[in-house]
Amino acid sequence: MEEAAPGDDGVAGPPSGPAAGCAGGCGNGRAAAEEPRRRPRPGAGDEEHGGAASRPYDLGRPVFHRADTGWSGARHIALTAARRLDAVRVPLGAEALGAALAQGLAALTDLPPFDSSAMDGWALAGPGPWRLTGQVLAGQEPGARLADRHAVRVATGAELPAGATAVLRNEHGAVELRPDGEWLRVAAPHPAPRPGQEVRRRGQECRAGEALLPAGVTVTPAVLGLAAASGYDDLAVVARPRVELLVLGDELLAEGQPGGGRVRDALGPMLPPWLRALGADVVAVRTLPDDAEALRAAISDAVATGGADLVVTTGGTASGPRDHVHGALARLGARLRVDGVTVRPGHPMLLAEFPCGPYGTPCPEDPEHSGGVEPTGGRPPRQHTDAYTDAYTHPDTEPGAGPDPDTAGPGPGTGTGTGGESASGTGFDLAGAGSGSGSGLPPRRSHFVGLPGNPLAAVAGVLTLVAPLLRTLGGHPAPASYSAPLTEDIGGHPTDTRLVPVVFDARAAARPLRHTGSAMLRGLAAADGMAVVPPGGAKAGEEVGVLDIGMPGAAVGNTW
Ligand SMILES: Nc1nc2c(c(=O)[nH]1)N[C@H]1C(S)=C(S)[C@@H](COP(=O)(O)OP(=O)(O)OC[C@H]3O[C@@H](n4cnc5c(N)ncnc54)[C@H](O)[C@@H]3O)O[C@H]1N2
Numbered sequence: 001m002e003e004a005a006p007g008d009d010g011v012a013g014p015p016s017g018p019a020a021g022c023a024g025g026c027g028n029g030r031a032a033a034e035e036p037r038r039r040p041r042p043g044a045g046d047e048e049h050g051g052a053a054s055r056p057y058d059l060g061r062p063v064f065h066r067a068d069t070g071w072s073g074a075r076h077i078a079l080t081a082a083r084r085l086d087a088v089r090v091p092l093g094a095e096a097l098g099a100a101l102a103q104g105l106a107a108l109t110d111l112p113p114f115d116s117s118a119m120d121g122w123a124l125a126g127p128g129p130w131r132l133t134g135q136v137l138a139g140q141e142p143g144a145r146l147a148d149r150h151a152v153r154v155a156t157g158a159e160l161p162a163g164a165t166a167v168l169r170n171e172h173g174a175v176e177l178r179p180d181g182e183w184l185r186v187a188a189p190h191p192a193p194r195p196g197q198e199v200r201r202r203g204q205e206c207r208a209g210e211a212l213l214p215a216g217v218t219v220t221p222a223v224l225g226l227a228a229a230s231g232y233d234d235l236a237v238v239a240r241p242r243v244e245l246l247v248l249g250d251e252l253l254a255e256g257q258p259g260g261g262r263v264r265d266a267l268g269p270m271l272p273p274w275l276r277a278l279g280a281d282v283v284a285v286r287t288l289p290d291d292a293e294a295l296r297a298a299i300s301d302a303v304a305t306g307g308a309d310l311v312v313t314t315g316g317t318a319s320g321p322r323d324h325v326h327g328a329l330a331r332l333g334a335r336l337r338v339d340g341v342t343v344r345p346g347h348p349m350l351l352a353e354f355p356c357g358p359y360g361t362p363c364p365e366d367p368e369h370s371g372g373v374e375p376t377g378g379r380p381p382r383q384h385t386d387a388y389t390d391a392y393t394h395p396d397t398e399p400g401a402g403p404d405p406d407t408a409g410p411g412p413g414t415g416t417g418t419g420g421e422s423a424s425g426t427g428f429d430l431a432g433a434g435s436g437s438g439s440g441l442p443p444r445r446s447h448f449v450g451l452p453g454n455p456l457a458a459v460a461g462v463l464t465l466v467a468p469l470l471r472t473l474g475g476h477p478a479p480a481s482y483s484a485p486l487t488e489d490i491g492g493h494p495t496d497t498r499l500v501p502v503v504f505d506a507r508a509a510a511r512p513l514r515h516t517g518s519a520m521l522r523g524l525a526a527a528d529g530m531a532v533v534p535p536g537g538a539k540a541g542e543e544v545g546v547l548d549i550g551m552p553g554a555a556v557g558n559t560w
């Protein structure tokens, strides 16, 4: 790797500019003079878009030529390389959590479903005093109509009897025992209840059939609760992309202390939860030796037998004697879509697609690629729902021509009807609408991302290639993108974008962290996000794009 100079933990790649020696952050940031605001901005990073420059590796032996893609262009290719997976119906619960709604959520019932009491107290009819005639608890039928000047004791949530005009809460009333029974009156100094007071009216939150949420919304715990409240037992969501992770490296230890040339595997523990947070179903994590045939067989197995929508490898992307990713992809007939990105760290990341899709299904639309991956059988197909409302327009399929991935995700639009079972009964919609070239959508197939082995470089690959790809597969719209002013200069690479871990200070300005070399995770572990630093660097006060790292920032970050 292009290692940072001793003492400089920040720059992977030739530094430039006055702050080059401080590129990873030199000491504490200084707050910007003016009140900075974190605000959405249309695109994070605006360097070359999809440009390619042929650049040989200088290993002393010509191995291959990468055609580096610009950082924004690479993200756009990843966003448009796949098409959204089909809809599946899943019970309300963990399976739905984090998936995108395949259909808008419309209320199946009025909410509240009936007039009910908002307080523990008495439901009453007309002006007081009121004769007490009984009680209704939550969950009980309300019983007979309430006559004028009568009241019943009610619990919060109890359905109000017909005729009730208001509820008097416990602490505002007093009950007197008279010869003819119990009587309720308002206790001074409280005023008499107004009509409708403390009553939750039927339908005041929504009416049956009313649209509550659009398709594409991520199912959060709150969405689960709303769906349950409004009558749902299950939800139609976009299937979670199945991801198989292959961690490569003879030198990796799964436990204990590193030494003797061996290091702990940092990516095996880090990436599966990261992938899950991005909406993936991580179906397998395997560690492999640096062996060409083992890698080829494992990838083939993941695609053909495992039914992975996406195979992610770590390590082996460069051109060392034990780097076999390119060779394995070539043997499997994979098509390289991105082979090197002008970003630091993460430069050797790559994106490819296989000639056939999950479950070993051949790709009839790609006869020239047939036979690459061994179709050795398959998992049971997903249960797809036929109740499918396609509320999305798929992003442009032409790489390099479309909008920024952060603002161009699937959004509301005219339906394209890509759901449904395939004719072959595999649950894999190759032949259906949307899978062929005539539909204008990319065909359904398995994808591949090769992440570099250096841990921070691997994270750069997740943010650049994996996140946009999973977003499209899982039907998630683009999250809001942000920019923030920098608290200090960040030195840049002369030609490449840099991704630098930052924390937001109290004014939401981005302070670059230290220990951000490509082999380091110390900066990232304290970070709120990754600043997108254009070639040449950025000055203190300058706004730069900030990539979300997918989960709430570490609490220590701002004081570190
Ligand atoms: N001659 C050149 N060599 C390298 C170049 C180059 O342009 N010319 N690029 C460098 C860059 S940039 C990167 S990034 C790395 C990418 O290397 P690989 O993807 O082939 O990864 P490995 O060689 O297998 O490992 C690199 C490094 O990362 C450590 N590693 C790998 N996996 C893990 C893991 N799971 N947990 C922790 N650490 C891991 C590994 O031990 C190595 O130190 O290539 C440069 N080389």
Ligand code: MOO
Binding pocket: 001, 002, 012, 013, 343, 344, 345, 346, 347, 348, 452, 454, 456, 457, 518, 519
């Ligand atoms: O600069 Mo590499 O792409 O060490 O991560």
